[in-house]
Amino acid sequence: MEEEKVEVVIVGAGLAGLSAAYVLAQEGVDTVVVERGDYPGAKNVTGGRIYMYPVARYFPELWEDAPLERHVTRETLTMMAENCSTSITLDSDRFREEPYHSYTILRSKFDRWFGDKVMEAGAFVLPKSRADDVIMEDGRVAGIRMGDEDEIPADVVIAADGVLSLMAEKAGLRQAQQPKHFAVSVKEVIELPSKTIEDRFSLGPNEGTAQLFFGDLTKGMMGGGFLYTNINSISLGLVVGIESLMERDPKIEVHELIEDFKARPEIRNLIAGGEIVEYSAHVIPEGGVNAMPRLYSDGILVVGEAAGFGLNMLLTVRGMEFAVGSGVMAAETIMKARESKDYSAASLSYYEELVKESFIFKDLHSFRNVLSMLENPRLFNFYPQAVCDIFEKLMWIDENPKAKISSTVIREGISKFLNWSTIRDVAGMLRI
Amino acid sequence: MDIVVCMKQMPDLQQIRIKDRKPILENVPLVWGDLDKNAIEEAALIKEKVGEAKITVVAKGSDKLQQGILEPLAMGADEAVLLTDPAFEGSDSMGTAKVLAKAIEKIGAYDLVILGEGSTDNYSGLVGSALAELLNLPEITYVRELNVENGKVTAVRNMEESFEVVEANLPVVITVAQEINEPRLPKFMAIRKAGAKPRHEWGPADIGLSADEVGENAASVDMLSNLAPEQDRKNIILEGDLDEKIDALVDALIKEGVLGR
């Protein structure tokens, strides 16, 4: 205890960092987590849905009473054109069966709770502390520095500091990145009584809905939006590619996008009377295997989004399961390395083996082409408009005889959807 | 020399949200009173100067103190007395002073008792004076400079129209002003070691009081209501280049009738 060194220092009390810390603490490893926010979760932005199947096997005892929000029983995908939209909804009994498939989650609440659990397990979580650099000793990472005055020497460092991971960069594991590789997101948490939410979305108690949007809400730019229902709030946000945002003429700010999105009749009525209790903006990495940095080096491991473990499908972002999984794998790696007190790169390379064999790598791999497909601008203006137009024609009744419906629609359908570019789009989608 | 520092933990006032004019305190992180950090810093500085000294922090509050107390211990306190019994909840300032006085009497040795000139949330400034009266000690409030030597203190007080230089013999109660020092940010290793410093948790019985002599039962002030003042602001951030912003601001202020009348 008096020794001026700890075994493991983890930078970032997000899901990745806390998962690693929890496992290590339970094994009695002297572990410290530093977090720049006022408390774990204070600075976390997440759209808000976690899939349970990949993570339920880790610390099952924790998930039991974790402060998750609602289990998702309904999935809706909405294509937004300028003045109308078309939605597809899946409401399945399978989603109502336990163990539930996915939950909505508020990170400010969840991470804070998780932080307390980690402390109870015996690790130390140090809030309001920002790591600014790594300590290098004989070419290996030997701890972290906070400001000019303070440092924490350690046997091994876990960089769990999220998307722009300063630690991975300082340790030379990745280069500073280009904007092209990022998207930006804004998210609001809008508070409403849970009864109101259940009425408006027609949900049972504890049931939740997940809605994804694409089309006009990003004004033709690559991106999309999401809405998740929490117990007594709604998480609403959107994501746009930085590059398409920068290239857009005339310029538009992200916060204007979300204001316009909220003003749409499809959204307006759902959030009416709610109070915005959180507003946050965040960058999202392109993700996928192509964007992965080196995962380890002498005395350091990189986990979670810091390691690029995220899938940016623009309408939706996935990363929490990867964060939990990679955190646990880093902890397992350290447990193994600890037997021989060998924290060299060779010893820590076991972590990469674990990742490569796991769902993380497989998922990232199979989605690697998502982004190129999403770069297709037709997805954001042409299709939503075309589908809406056809539906509108079908649904519209006026004083003219509603004859030849089928022939109109068929003719229009063929001309709009059967051409070379659309066929290429479909083929592209089939590849993923 | 024995120094006692009284410190209060409270919700971070900047993070309190108001809903239907009521403050929402749940989930607001707890912090130490600003001036109470000046108080512990001053104690630590005195200890550094005189060499031999023991600093005891006394805090009445919730069980979150267990965690929070590491900060003052890391800043230089040697020991902590935590008054976390639920019976203490709901005290008014005079009740707080009573409990602190009993705890300090139990600690027994005190040459200097240091408090903030006001707590960051209440700023009632009552506790220090009432405590001095209960302990039957002289007091020097609003202190911006403090010197302790040969059983005597010299202090500069920040009063409305003057700085007042005063002196007194130990023991004495001091309340400090914010400008007295710059509280240190404890280093990680100090926080880590703080966990091993002695902590005592005392309930009413430990300090010779019964449960109905403390807390809400014994409060001499009743709270009839506590609501946020109504605020309705336009929250317009002016956009454009600087000239446009300036023009827009001046236009708006003229339209509001507050400029150019």
Add this chain to the structure above:
Amino acid sequence: MSEILVFCDKDETAFELVSKSREFAKELGATVSAALLGNGAAGKADDYFSYGADRVYVSEHSVLSDFYVATYADALQQIAEGEDVEFVLLGSTKRGKELAGRLAQKLNAGAITDANDVRVSDGNLVADRYAYGGNTLASVAVNTPKKVISVMPRTFEAGLREAKEGEVVNVDLDLKDPEVRVVERRDKAGDEVNLDEAEMLLCVGRGVQNKEDLEMIEELADLIGAEIGCTKTPASDWEWFSEERMVGLSGKKCKPSLYISIGISGQIQHTVGVMDSKIIATINTDENALMFNITDYGIVGDYAVVVPKLVEKLKSLG
């Protein structure tokens, strides 16, 4: 018959309290008295009567020549204990606040400080004061037989004076020598200003780091006819201004038509002093500054650039 006893180290504040206590006295069926302590006390009796005191207690005891809180508390206890005194109203000056705690303890009374309104309700006095650093305004009442309340200066107006007779009680106090001795008193630079009455107010905060920049800020203030106020740091730490110009929880509460904040983050202890402004404008480099939450018109920018431009613009308007 219950009695309201008024004391403040500043006579003008005591007059405000005596005047207002007349109204309370009518509703409560009480009498109003005041304590006059220290050198020259006797000579002030007629002033106190003229504002409405029925009775004054006077002592020019030698140890009262300097204000030491414990000595004054002792004196007031001796005055307040014997009689029917139910309410002790003090001015919430620095001395008044420290006195409140000591005196209340001696009287076994509950105490309220920094009241910014007091009214009669159910035979008791109810006071408003800020809580949670200014996030809320609490209405509170003391429930002990004797009650100590310190009231912020200028909460009430000193009423019209009228020639009136009253009872002078020369009290014979048993007082000890003070244990705290005043060695020296260094006067602060005199600065007569009533920020609480300013129509236009411009406040500077810690964002204004160069004292030279005060020049452009003064120019702006002159152009719009504003008084200059500040947050705590420029007054207490940098001593650029006297504390008369500090606005907030421990400073002045202002109600201007226009308040402009320059380099102020908007922490509640400051903003509580400007909540009642009609219009709030803000200049701050940090778009996330709390100040913007209570702002009507905000400019995100460096004051060093914004203020000169604003001055230029106002000049061009003539």
